[in-house]
Amino acid sequence: MKLTKTLLATTALTVFAGAVTAEEMTIVSWGGAYSASQLKAYHEPYSEKTGVTILNDTSSAEAVAKLRAMSEADNVTWDVVDVVAADAMRLCDEGLALEIDPDKDLAAAPDGTPASEDFGELLVSPCFIPQIVYSTAFGYRTDLVGDTPPSKICDVFDLEAYPGKRSLEKRPINNMEWALLCDGVAKEDVYDVLATEEGQDQALAKLDTIKDSVVWWSAGADTPQLLADGEVVMGSTYNGRLFSVIEEQKQPVAMLWDAQVFDLDGWIIPAGLSEERKARALDYIMFATDTQRLADQAKYISYGPARLSSAPLVGKHAELGIDMAPHMPTDPENAKNTFLYNYEFWADYRDDIDAKFQAWLAK
């Protein structure tokens, strides 16, 4: 019993002592190489500059659910959250994220261009501070696809030419668009078709043709692991993950740059923070999204910076020393045939199509 008391007392002391020394903020992101690049490019310099301790959480995948629960319980423990643009819009729509004024809250470009112009069209929601441009693309095993490697997105749906499993994300977004594209729908009509019941059924019917050969992934690490195992011949994932598999891990994998879906990822600040925490979060955002910082991140991962003014500053990989530009989704060579993600459409139809897709999946 005495031991218990001592133990309790010491723990309490250590916990207290550990906590009161410095200001802390919790930043939520995706984990893996992406978090590592943020750590190097943003967190470390920021901590050095201000002395704030940054705690990393990697719950971005469940950010919407968690933030909703936190706000309902009036106990928001996160300070800055990294989410994809669609989630940011959703959070903004539900009043769970703070609206910001780009020209006031974000740094101007070195030449004085205001942030609203520097980010341009990428400011898709009043709550969203863009950080990177990424794309969801396919990677394939070079040793498992025969002599003619896949070159078009529709090769994913071609089980005869490319037998074997493929991995797709366990959600309708992207998969439905690809299915329609490969079912003869023109690129510009995809979202119009998808807005109708028949269009949704058409996409699911196309997906049905490969359903038995699909491994569904839900975490970003899944497809790289499946490709490395040779468990799938091709799979969709974020282009940065594929870059890491190909260039850093030297696996026999190559990129399929066709109809990859362009998307944005960036920060939001949760609504309902105390004034003090809000000020700190805004200060961090101001620091972490300036021209130089965004370009710095591209040294560690192959995602394009969201500012126009950062693009010329993108250089070589920090450790491998290779040129990063050809690996960026924004590179002209890679962006020959890209697919633009329609935020508004998915914000409106996500609930509807999700329900259908999940039911289809479980059948």
Added chain:
Amino acid sequence: MSDTADTGPVLAADGTPLKRSLAKALRVQKTRALMLIAPLLIFVFISFVLPIGNMLFRSVENDIVEETLPLTIPLLAKWDASTGELPDEAVYDALARDMVVAVDAKNHTKLGTRLNYELTGMSSLFRKSGRVITKWDVDADAPFKEKFIDLHEDWGNIEIWKTIQTHSSKFTGGYFLNAIDMQKTPDGIASQPESKQILVKLFTRTLIMSLVIMMSCILLGYPVAWILANLPARQSNMLMILVLLPFWTSLLVRTSAWKVMLQQQGVINDVLVWLGLVQDDARLIMINNQFGTIVAMTHILLPFMILPMYSVMQTIQPTYLRAAKSLGATNWTAFWRVYFPQTIPGIGAGSILVFILSIGYYITPEIVGGTKGVFISNRIAYHISSSLNWGLAAALGAILLAVVMILYWAYDKIVGIDNVKLG
């Protein structure tokens, strides 16, 4: 002795009647027992039972509709849907006023999401409308009926209004209906469209697969428990380490180990191909299906079966078996008629543990189950963290909990929960 009986009630040493004294002693005993239990009971009640109850309450809670549209709902209640005519201008006017407030507070998207569970298309209707309505001036821009229908043709669709009317009550059984693949429609209770019927199937699958897992745990656990109970302690303790080791290894590690073992390029397939038992192009599919879930979960839950069985078998005297044999029973009869009946409490305890734990599992099926090998808990987790349909998640959870409670109750009646031992 007989004369004391005449003088009245039996007295205790201190002169009080013995009956009262005994009752008092009993009361003291009861109070003492309750005092010992009380701290834990209060702790568990406050920090577990109440929060869970609160969570499950969400399965009937439905005040979002009335709170978001406080002016519209009372007016809409008076509207008679059976006439086939759209509500009148007063309702549209009230809706405009409600929506302006809701859009300002960003509540209209939540309402849209809520109503979308009942009628697909509601979510996009509310989101799209919200963007326009925010610019309206409620006093100057009347009348609104035309405006709404211009804004989105669905506002002129009677089904939309019927759905809002049907789901405007403060409490609803709708989530429970949804949980069993039914739905509450304006025309009464009906079953969900075929394409959405999955939950009953998932419930049955969960129960059947949990039974299979339980049976395989019994089959695998029984011999092991027997050998552990019958070997000399020195050897059995060493073997016990083999049982406890997986038990103490992280669940996540064991699950990923099974992934490494079972996948098509995995250890088992590699070995089989190397031995020439399986062709390289016909590797067995053992993961992302029910087989994967069953194997991995059997492995994970096996110690929960072995430990209670072992503790029961340890107490069985080997002399009973010898006696049966010397009385002429064959080996099989001796086992089946003498030994086996004595181990039933162990089997029961293990089975109930394994079954209850397995129907609530979700991490392992999520990782190795693919789409065919997932359980109802995966669905609950999906609704909690992806689709954000907490009402449905709570309804599913409540049903699952009810199943577990019935099992627990039946078990307690038949065997008694005190007989569950863990090593």
Added chain:
Amino acid sequence: MAKPLDTISMPVSLPFTLSLVGLLIAALSFVAGVSTAANFSQFLLTVMAGAGLAIAFAYALISLFDSARPAMIVSALLGCAIGLALGSAGAAVLGIILGVIAARLVFWVHYRQYRRGLPTYLTSNQVLWHYGFRSICGAIFIFLITPILVVLPLSFNAEDFFTFTPEMLRFDPEGYSLKHYRDFFTNNEWQRSFKNSLIIAPIATIISVSLGTLAAIGLSQSHVPFRRAIMAMLISPMIVPLIISATGMFFFYASIGNWLEGSLGFNKTFVGYIKVILAHAVLGIPFVIITVTATLVGFDRSLTRAAANMGANPVTTFFKVQMPLILPGVISGGLFAFITSFDEVVVVLFVGSASQKTLPWQMFIGLREQISPTILAVATILVVISVCLLTTLELLRRRSERLRGMTPS
């Protein structure tokens, strides 16, 4: 060791040994034949050839040698030669092992060594059953332990995937590295989460064991009103599906946390620890209740009465008489509670915040968001620690038995 192995007992008849060995190999070739043979005659040929070769091999061994040891050496050399002929070091090693086993098996069967250590009155069928049963149990133990054994070598993988690389299979030192262990010991996130687990799990265990033991003692008294209902409520944390507990507890602990921070002015991090510890304590309680009540079922009440008779107060009685007797139950309940907390990932993901990240949480990230065999390195370390602990416990138990003058059982 040489003596008993080579002691020749009465051999069984030669045809018996040969047919047994032949049958065994025929069964193996049957499986191989089913999957590889193109047609029936080829299949038959595979089976016959396998059995024939095995019989000839056994006959040669038995007639050439009268003891197992030289036969094993020769057979191992033979296996090694065949393996080398097939062309890889791995096959040679496997050949040696198989050769030794084969020769040992032949002599074991031929000289009835399988009868050793068994009662002499057993019939042949009973002996067969004895070994059959042991092999079944062996197979189940292999099922239990293989996944863990598979994980161990992968933690030395030089690559960042959960995959056996060709280099690893060739036993090429290039394919192995200690980098995941280095990562565990140097990476701040892993260290912090390990520390957090070491803070949270013991305290949660102490809470659930102390409250749970008291309640179990209360429950074991006769005449407890509403016993069933109380028991059901105390067991409930085990039977409510975790995901529901997690969400329910999230809302509850969030409001508790707000109150602690707002009204009592506690530090946020400290409150975070309290929340996770209490949540884990609740989850551990059913295990303590179950194990301790089970121990108390066999508890002799007259002992406490005797203690009370001799003038001990209830507290003394509890610590001096009752506690030592039910201690095994309490300890095993405590172990369960500890493991529950130490391996719990669902609830902590909801209730905790980043500063309370526990080891399982970090492992969960390692599995989902980044591919990191570091989780396998951690698992290996934990497995080694628990093997050491269990072995030490077992050795201590034997020692204490020896000291008490008992022959170790």
